[in-house]
Amino acid sequence: MCTKVLFLDSLGNGDANSLRSNPENAFSDLNSLAQSEKAVEELLIQQTPMQASDDHLIEFSEALRTVAKALRGSAEGKALAQAEAAEWKRRYELERSKNLDLLRQAPLNEEANSMEMDHIAKSPRLHVPENGKSARYALERICAHEVLQDCEPNSPIGSNNKLKRKASFKLSWGCKGQANDQHKKDIVSFESGNITTADRSSKQISLTWETSPQNVLIFTKPKSTSVQVLSVEMVRWLREQKGLNVYVEPRVKAELLSESSSFDFVQTWEDDKEISLLHPKVDLVITLGGDGTVLWAASMFKGPVPPIVPFSMGSLGFMTPFHSEQYRECLEAVLKGPLSITLRHRLQCHIIRDKARHDYETEENMLVLNEVTIDRGITSFLTNLECYCDNSFVTCVQGDGLILSTTSGSTAYSLAAGGSMVHPQVPGILFTPICPHSLSFRPLILPDHVTVRVQVPFNSRSSAWVSFDGKGRKQLEAGDALVCSMAPWPVSTACQVESTNDFLRSIHDGLHWNLRKTQSSDGPRET
Numbered sequence: 017m018c019t020k021v022l023f024l025d026s027l028g029n030g031d032a033n034s035l036r037s038n039p040e041n042a043f044s045d046l047n048s049l050a051q052s053e054k055a056v057e058e059l060l061i062q063q064t065p066m067q068a069s070d071d072h073l074i075e076f077s078e079a080l081r082t083v084a085k086a087l088r089g090s091a092e093g094k095a096l097a098q099a100e101a102a103e104w105k106r107r108y109e110l111e112r113s114k115n116l117d118l119l120r121q122a123p124l125n126e127e128a129n130s131m132e133m134d135h136i137a138k139s140p141r142l143h144v145p146e147n148g149k150s151a152r153y154a155l156e157r158i159c160a161h162e163v164l165q166d167c168e169p170n171s172p173i174g175s176n177n178k179l180k181r182k183a184s185f186k187l188s189w190g191c192k193g194q195a196n197d198q199h200k201k202d203i204v205s206f207e208s209g210n211i212t213t214a215d216r217s218s219k220q221i222s223l224t225w226e227t228s229p230q231n232v233l234i235f236t237k238p239k240s241t242s243v244q245v246l247s248v249e250m251v252r253w254l255r256e257q258k259g260l261n262v263y264v265e266p267r268v269k270a271e272l273l274s275e276s277s278s279f280d281f282v283q284t285w286e287d288d289k290e291i292s293l294l295h296p297k298v299d300l301v302i303t304l305g306g307d308g309t310v311l312w313a314a315s316m317f318k319g320p321v322p323p324i325v326p327f328s329m330g331s332l333g334f335m336t337p338f339h340s341e342q343y344r345e346c347l348e349a350v351l352k353g354p355l356s357i358t359l360r361h362r363l364q365c366h367i368i369r370d371k372a373r374h375d376y377e378t379e380e381n382m383l384v385l386n387e388v389t390i391d392r393g394i395t396s397f398l399t400n401l402e403c404y405c406d407n408s409f410v411t412c413v414q415g416d417g418l419i420l421s422t423t424s425g426s427t428a429y430s431l432a433a434g435g436s437m438v439h440p441q442v443p444g445i446l447f448t449p450i451c452p453h454s455l456s457f458r459p460l461i462l463p464d465h466v467t468v469r470v471q472v473p474f475n476s477r478s479s480a481w482v483s484f485d486g487k488g489r490k491q492l493e494a495g496d497a498l499v500c501s502m503a504p505w506p507v508s509t510a511c512q513v514e515s516t517n518d519f520l521r522s523i524h525d526g527l528h529w530n531l532r533k534t535q536s537s538d539g540p541r542e543t
């Protein structure tokens with residue numbers, strides 16, 4: 017009996033505790049558990065003839081065996097999970113260093129690009145910010161204008177172009193309408209042992225043209241008669257009254273030419289590859305449509321994006337504050353400047369396939385202005401998505417899916433799934449579940465510096481589907497993961513009034529937010 021009690025202690029307490037306290041030892045614990053389990057078997061065989069009548073003892077031994085088995089199962093599971101976590105950590109580190117490299121190379125790539133485009137840009141000069149920091153620093157801080165100047169348009173895109181400069185502009189940070197050029201770099205200061213917030217991280221931003229914009233690119237919502245009518249009128253006005261170069265999509269050029277052959281001055285591109293050459297040429301983008309047209313325009317720029325002036329020609333307009341009826345006045349004001357802008361953050365996401373064996377086998381980076389959604393697609397199974405934030409486990413999403421949204425996207429799909437509405441100027445990533453099968457899953461808002469990884473576990477019953485701003489669906493198989501972080505290239509959209517006023521107007525007009533009849537004063541009062 018005494019032997020049995022000692023044995024119980026060493027199996028039930030000793031082993032389980034060591035598993036809890038030191039999960040690194042899961043494999044060695046697994047061995048000792050297997051040995052202990054074997055010992056239980058042997059003990060039972062040895063003692064059965066002597067104590068066959070002792071029912072309690074037999075029951076007790078059975079229970080011991082069950083406990084030993086359960087502990088073994090749990091240790092096995094733990095060992096597997098640890099191996100899997102170590103593999104993911106390795107991939108994550110690779111991923112992170114690749115992203116950092118990409119960021120480091122950003123200015124180099126620009127230079128490489130410009131060399132590649134030598135025939136169109138004879139002497140591209142990166143405009144170095146006043147504080148003398150590098151262009152990469154400026155990109156990270158989204159506080160300087162990085163402008164290619166002296167472009168000589170000679171490419172198919174610019175074949176008719178006689179104007180040679182991309183307009184230069186500067187951005188300044190102001191507070192409550194006051195301009196403040198000395199935007200401080202340090203948000204938190206630490207002096208004499210006191211931590212103080214020296215500056216706000218985000219302020220109203222104002223764009224001032226240093227040279228006049230001359231090249232305007234217009235994106236229009238397809239298959240809309242009213243948009244087509246307006247685009248004909250606007251293109252003519254921009255050319256005849258403002259003397260600007262106008263670029264449009266190939267579809268729109270065809271529409272314009274079918275209207276009149278006098279539109280042959282309008283420039284376009286033939287090959288989608290030429291779209292990457294747009295940014296160095298275009299000073300300003302105009303969109304005619306709804307929010308979807310702004311998303312479409314932003315998706316054309318895989319790096320920096322020229323300022324966008326969005327005209328509302330849809331039913332809802334969260335990102336489209338300008339009224340198309342007053343397009344002349346609006347554009348006059350924008351072309352003259354200064355203009356308030358909303359700097360809308362984008363997310364960069366990409367998929368890492370389980371079957372990819374090499375770092376270079378990753379898929380193309382996708383940039384989203386609203387959100388990336390991982391959902392169950394057409395399958396009727398629950399999605400099972402393991403989510404990590406900078407390698408810390410966040411949660412497992414079991415439900416219809418998950419939305420990783422920008423703050424601009426907070427009023428779109430994320431809102432419909434119960435996420436908070438967040439001012440677009442707030443930097444952050446919204447983590448919003450879609451129909452979670454849980455009573456306690458609330459949406460989260462994560463800071464802008466984190467990297468989120470969403471993984472379909474190997475034992476998942478079904479695959480999941482990813483979509484980017486509601487488009488470009490891709491399947492995520494078991495073992496695949498989506499990695500998402502804040503992109504260094506925001507989208508600046510012109511404001512009607514200023515960022516906060518525009519945001520509040522959009523939620524009032526677009527969603528009738530908190531609309532309630534005011535209670536009458538005719539009734540009982542506090543005495």
Ligand SMILES: NC(=O)c1ccc[n+]([C@@H]2O[C@H](COP(=O)([O-])OP(=O)(O)OC[C@H]3O[C@@H](n4cnc5c(N)ncnc54)[C@H](O)[C@@H]3O)[C@@H](O)[C@H]2O)c1
Pocket residue numbers: 306307308309311330332333334335386387424425426427428429430432484485486
């Ligand atoms: N249940 C939903 O609410 C739901 C479902 C799918 C997609 N979406 C949204 O649709 C977007 C794609 O838009 P689309 O126009 O190409 O598709 P769409 O034509 O299907 O329109 C979707 C609607 O979402 C609105 N919308 C888009 N971005 C918005 C934003 N930032 N704030 C407020 N409303 C916004 C549009 O104005 C439009 O009314 C996706 O990024 C996603 O956010 C919403």
Ligand SMILES: Nc1ncnc2c1ncn2[C@@H]1O[C@H](COP(=O)(O)OP(=O)(O)OP(=O)(O)O)[C@@H](O)[C@H]1O
Pocket residue numbers: 235236237238265305306307308309310311312329330331332333
């Ligand atoms: N230039 C474009 N080329 C191709 N597709 C586009 C273009 N502009 C917009 N789209 C697509 O057309 C669809 C509708 O566009 P948009 O949201 O701008 O108009 P809308 O549906 O009338 O707006 P709202 O939803 O506010 O009523 C979107 O899916 C969008 O991606």
